[in-house]
Amino acid sequence: MADTGGEGGTACATAPGRDNPEGLSGDPFTQVGAVADAVLYEGYLLYPYRRSSAKNRVRWQFGVLLPRTWVEADGPVAEGISGSADSWYQRTECLLRAAPDAVLRVRVRYLQLQRKQVEAWDEGRYRPVESLRGADGTVRLSFDEAVPHEVDLAWPLAELLRGPRTAEVSAPPAVDTEELDAGRVVRRREQVRAHTTVAAEELADGLYRLCVRTENAGEAPDARAPRAEALRQALLAAHTLLGGEGLEFVSQTDPPAALRDRARGCRSAFTFPVLGGPAGASADGQGADGQGADGATGPVLLSAPIILPDHPQVAPESPGDLHDAAEIDEILTLRTMLLTDEEKAEARATDPRAARILDRVDTMPPEVFANLHGAIRSLAPAKETTEAPEAPEARPAWWQEGGDAGLSPTTDTVTVAGVPLGTGSRVRLNPRLRGADAQDMFLVGRTAEVAAVFHDVDGSVHLAVTVDDDPAAELHGWYGRFHYFRPDELEPLGDGAEPRP
Numbered sequence: 001m002a003d004t005g006g007e008g009g010t011a012c013a014t015a016p017g018r019d020n021p022e023g024l025s026g027d028p029f030t031q032v033g034a035v036a037d038a039v040l041y042e043g044y045l046l047y048p049y050r051r052s053s054a055k056n057r058v059r060w061q062f063g064v065l066l067p068r069t070w071v072e073a074d075g076p077v078a079e080g081i082s083g084s085a086d087s088w089y090q091r092t093e094c095l096l097r098a099a100p101d102a103v104l105r106v107r108v109r110y111l112q113l114q115r116k117q118v119e120a121w122d123e124g125r126y127r128p129v130e131s132l133r134g135a136d137g138t139v140r141l142s143f144d145e146a147v148p149h150e151v152d153l154a155w156p157l158a159e160l161l162r163g164p165r166t167a168e169v170s171a172p173p174a175v176d177t178e179e180l181d182a183g184r185v186v187r188r189r190e191q192v193r194a195h196t197t198v199a200a201e202e203l204a205d206g207l208y209r210l211c212v213r214t215e216n217a218g219e220a221p222d223a224r225a226p227r228a229e230a231l232r233q234a235l236l237a238a239h240t241l242l243g244g245e246g247l248e249f250v251s252q253t254d255p256p257a258a259l260r261d262r263a264r265g266c267r268s269a270f271t272f273p274v275l276g277g278p279a280g281a282s283a284d285g286q287g288a289d290g291q292g293a294d295g296a297t298g299p300v301l302l303s304a305p306i307i308l309p310d311h312p313q314v315a316p317e318s319p320g321d322l323h324d325a326a327e328i329d330e331i332l333t334l335r336t337m338l339l340t341d342e343e344k345a346e347a348r349a350t351d352p353r354a355a356r357i358l359d360r361v362d363t364m365p366p367e368v369f370a371n372l373h374g375a376i377r378s379l380a381p382a383k384e385t386t387e388a389p390e391a392p393e394a395r396p397a398w399w400q401e402g403g404d405a406g407l408s409p410t411t412d413t414v415t416v417a418g419v420p421l422g423t424g425s426r427v428r429l430n431p432r433l434r435g436a437d438a439q440d441m442f443l444v445g446r447t448a449e450v451a452a453v454f455h456d457v458d459g460s461v462h463l464a465v466t467v468d469d470d471p472a473a474e475l476h477g478w479y480g481r482f483h484y485f486r487p488d489e490l491e492p493l494g495d496g497a498e499p500r501p
Contacts, residue, residue: 029241032276032300035308036109038314039237039239039305039306040148040237043324044353045323045350045351048335048336049347049351049358050346051350060236063083063237064237065194065214066230067088067230067234070220070223070230072088079269080270081270083270083272083306085270086227088215088216089213090240091268092301093209094268094273094301094303095263095266097248098247099206102157103155103157103246103247104155104156104160105153107241108150108153109150109239109241110235110236110239111235112146112147112148112149112192113190114146114147114189115144116142116144116186117188118130118131119184120182129183132182134182139346143351147171149171153167161202161208164197165199166195166198170191170193170194171194172189173189174187175187192216193218194215194235195217196212197211197215198210198212199211209265209266214235237305238271238305239305241301249300250263250297252274253441254310270305271303271304272303272305274309275298275310275311277300278311279311317329317371318372319360409464411423412455414453414487416491421450421453423452424450426448427463427490427492428445428491429443429445429483447493448467449465449466450465461487463485467483
């Protein structure tokens with residue numbers, strides 16, 4: 001049953017009139033639950049978690065599916081993978097390997113806007129107010145909340161191959177009232193009309209293309225209404241989880257070589273599909289045709305309005321969601337600790353989720369806070385060698401005085417393919433598509449200029465570059481904002497590969 005107090009409950013449903021196919025048991029999406037929840041509440045409420053903060057007056061920026069009549073009041077939407085653009089639909093296309101008796105499970109999740117209106121009892125009637133203080137001193141503020149809603153669907157693959165299947169994924173309207181000594185809090189949700197259509201196409205023996213499309217099927221009362229009004233009928237932070245029995249999904253960013261061209265033929269819109277769960281996992285613990293072990297396939301797919309890498313994870317050191325995954329937990333926690341008592345009181349009155357964040361920060365044990373300082377996960381065991389290692393030069397540790405003596409980012413060079421690269425060198429970018437920043441895929445094949453060579457504390461080397469056709473390249477160079485690549489991700493160009501003196 002839906003939670004109506006902004007406490008994070010979930011309204012659940014199954015496809016109307018449909019029983020789950022036989023052989024389907026358990027929840028395949030448990031392993032991606034934490035990441036999916038982070039997507040659901042990303043940007044829900046930002047530091048300093050107060051209603052009066054400017055950043056909390058413009059909300060709902062990811063995966064917003066509004067009524068089509070409102071979105072296209074001035075013409076059709078421009079299709080792309082960016083989930084930060086308002087649309088009326090999301091489309092996920094992906095490849096999957098499956099057995100003939102495979103069963104597909106689809107979970108559609110989103111937030112339903114909930115208007116929280118505080119009303120004071122005044123002269124025999126209720127009057128809407130912005131805030132209300134109770135007899136116990138507790139303050140309530142009028143503010144927009146959201147209730148999570150999810151719908152589970154399931155079909156045998158054989159049924160999908162016979163034709164597309166559509167199911168309703170709507171959220172019902174509701175009005176809930178909380179009585180107070182000096183008035184009441186009224187929470188209202190309008191109906192969200194939506195449906196999801198799933199289709200499958202056989203490409204080769206055991207290989208299929210899957211298309212999952214979720215649409216807002218509602219009609220906006222006024223196509224020219226302000227966005228805040230249209231949001232009442234919108235799906236917020238909409239995303240899709242795909243899993244099932246007897247199937248494996250193919251990575252869109254790192255497919256097996258034999259499927260690379262077919263993967264490029266998949267076209268997702270306003271969402272980006274990535275493999276979920278730990279790398280190398282599969283439904284039966286083995287990679288499909290041995291491919292799961294290299295991260296190219298997996299049993300679960302998360303299609304989110306935020307670009308993520310395959311196998312995204314929430315850091316185990318993180319004690320709870322701060323609704324801003326682009327920020328560092330330690331920094332946000334420190335800044336939240338430093339809020340004044342008045343600021344904390346307003347945040348608590350703004351939203352129950354903000355109150356929980358403050359409770360967690362104010363009572364955080366020192367050992368938990370210490371864990372937020374950082375962790376190293378990139379170290380690998382040293383390779384065994386029969387050759388006697390060369391005696392390393394005596395050099396102070398990086399934290400000791402003189403540890404960076406002799407290093408000069410603007411004059412140092414590193415040799416790649418027999419060519420010394422340094423400041424001013426011309427290169428072509430060939431970033432890794434696994435284990436790299438998801439944005440790097442857009443830079444494959446682009447040319448750039450090396451700005452500096454940096455030696456990291458773990459002994460690795462990275463080159464800072466500015467992309468040639470970036471209109472802000474000069475500005476980035478001025479204040480030191482670069483793209484960083486390893487030497488093996490760069491190809492020296494013949495025209496001016498030698499660094500500037």
